[in-house]
Amino acid sequence: MNGKHNGHALNGHHHDVDELVDAIGDEHGAASIDTPMRPDAFVLDDDTKIDLIEEHFREIMGILGLDLTDDSLKGSPRRVAKMYVKEIFRGLNPANKPAATLFDNKFRYNEMLVEKDILVQTYCEHHFVPIIGKAHVAYISSGKVIGLSKLNRIVEYFSKRPQVQERLTVQIADELKKVLQTEDVAVIVDAKHLCVSTRGVHDVNSSTITSAYGGKFEDEATRQEFLRYVSCSNVTI
Ligand SMILES: [Zn+2]
Numbered sequence: 001m002n003g004k005h006n007g008h009a010l011n012g013h014h015h016d017v018d019e020l021v022d023a024i025g026d027e028h029g030a031a032s033i034d035t036p037m038r039p040d041a042f043v044l045d046d047d048t049k050i051d052l053i054e055e056h057f058r059e060i061m062g063i064l065g066l067d068l069t070d071d072s073l074k075g076s077p078r079r080v081a082k083m084y085v086k087e088i089f090r091g092l093n094p095a096n097k098p099a100a101t102l103f104d105n106k107f108r109y110n111e112m113l114v115e116k117d118i119l120v121q122t123y124c125e126h127h128f129v130p131i132i133g134k135a136h137v138a139y140i141s142s143g144k145v146i147g148l149s150k151l152n153r154i155v156e157y158f159s160k161r162p163q164v165q166e167r168l169t170v171q172i173a174d175e176l177k178k179v180l181q182t183e184d185v186a187v188i189v190d191a192k193h194l195c196v197s198t199r200g201v202h203d204v205n206s207s208t209i210t211s212a213y214g215g216k217f218e219d220e221a222t223r224q225e226f227l228r229y230v231s232c233s234n235v236t237i
Contacts, residue, residue, distance in 0.1 A: 053081035091160030098153035114138040125162030133191025142182035173212035183215030
């Protein structure tokens with residue numbers, strides 16, 4: 001066998017794979033509603049994960065050529081590891097899911113409840129850079145209500161993961177349906193992707209809007225009412 005030829009074929013193969021990986025990243029499509037997780041995702045505890053990520057991130061910085069004895073850089077691997085596990089990706093762990101206490105709908109308020117302009121800070125799973133924007137959620141009570149801050153907490157929980165915006169939107173809607181025991185929920189996410197604005201096409205102006213409508217919100221009039229409330233907001237991000 002000709003080793004040189006083999007090496008060439010391998011390089012060619014790598015090149016194809018790179019192109020494919022770029023194409024998937026730029027399309028930002030979601031393959032599944034559930035975040036793809038390994039079956040052994042929580043065998044390691046948080047402290048062990050932080051130690052391992054620190055070690056690997058130090059490797060990455062070293063490969064990039066950074067001098068890790070520098071005062072400013074030496075703490076970065078540990079900082080990044082803690083940030084991943086304890087902050088920006090803490091929503092991967094179901095143990096961190098917010099508990100939602102239901103209340104009886106005492107006021108018999110059976111109209112639409114809309115909470116708009118909920119801050120969304122999530123992370124593109126293709127590039128691991130932020131996606132920042134707003135979520136607008138609505139539901140029509142089936143007899144139960146939840147505290148308003150719980151709506152924010154649910155958005156936050158599913159945001160603290162590597163995400164694609166389509167999946168985030170559906171995950172929020174599905175959780176609201178489960179918690180509120182109704183299909184009558186609506187979710188809109190309007191967000192800017194830093195992987196689009198700071199690299200690639202460098203488009204700083206575009207934002208991406210995704211939506212999920214269930215139950216009565218599939219009805220044109222109900223949906224229009226929701227959109228009317230939401231369009232009063234000033235989406236500036
Ligand atoms: Zn991206």
